[in-house]
Amino acid sequence: MVSVTSADLEYNTADRHGRERGLDDPTCSIATQSHPHTASADTRHTAAYRMARDLQMLLTDVQWVLGHAHLSTTEIYLAASREEVIESVLAHHARRAHQQVVPPTPAPGYDPASLDVLFGRRP
Template sequence: MLSFWLSSGARAEELLGLCHGDYDFGEHTLVVTSKGTRNRDLIPASADAFVWLALYMREGQPASPGDRVWWTLHPKNRRPLEYAAARQMFARAQKKLGSNWTLHDLRHTAAERMIADPAFTLVDVQTVLRHVNVTTTTIYTQPRMEDVLQKVLEHYARPPQEAPGIEPEYDGAALRELLGLPE
């Protein structure tokens, strides 16, 4: 699930609602029920996520189209994995790792990774995230401090450029007078 959240930008509930038949291993796509519109939307995910899905499915019980993909692991009370249980599972992992992420932070991370990739346009990311307005997607365009620092260091490492001179075909004295420049 983690790989899908980090690569697809799917909302937690959208991925948890995934059913057998809602994925295409060949195209690396999922069909999710969108939060706001309740539309069935096609979204891409990484090849790695599909490898993990295949491994997960190999360990599980046979399933029919329409059955939920993600299930609790409790042997006596096996049921579809709901948001509260996924959040609790994620919180336990966070405690062991000493980190403080939410499931929604994974969607933000996916968006920030896509925006950082020069192959993606802002509209591409908007489409993957299924935002109605591109302005919603712009919240992910905040520069990372390490990138800004690197650009500043590169800026100061470049030799200063000479100011352009007056082209020979222009009357230099007239231009200096017009622009108020010293002789």
């Protein structure tokens, strides 16, 4: 696994015209740097996805690192994958299966036995 340090974020590189650029240059983002940790679009997307999912990192910080002009562009990394949604739903149902659900007291005028049959609490 590749780790990125603060020195990596301060890395300056020359653009194709020989000008030095760093992350504080508005025309330079992590996508345009020729740094070994950002060698491909796949690496960039993986890093963005992981940073966006980190609860201790602000999405605006991820936006800045990626060089996005609009936060909505960075928000795409928050979307859950199909596998994550399925895993979450299955975990939800597993938790519910182990919970003892106590039905609320019926409102006046309702027959508790009829409600039990209606909601499947009796065979």
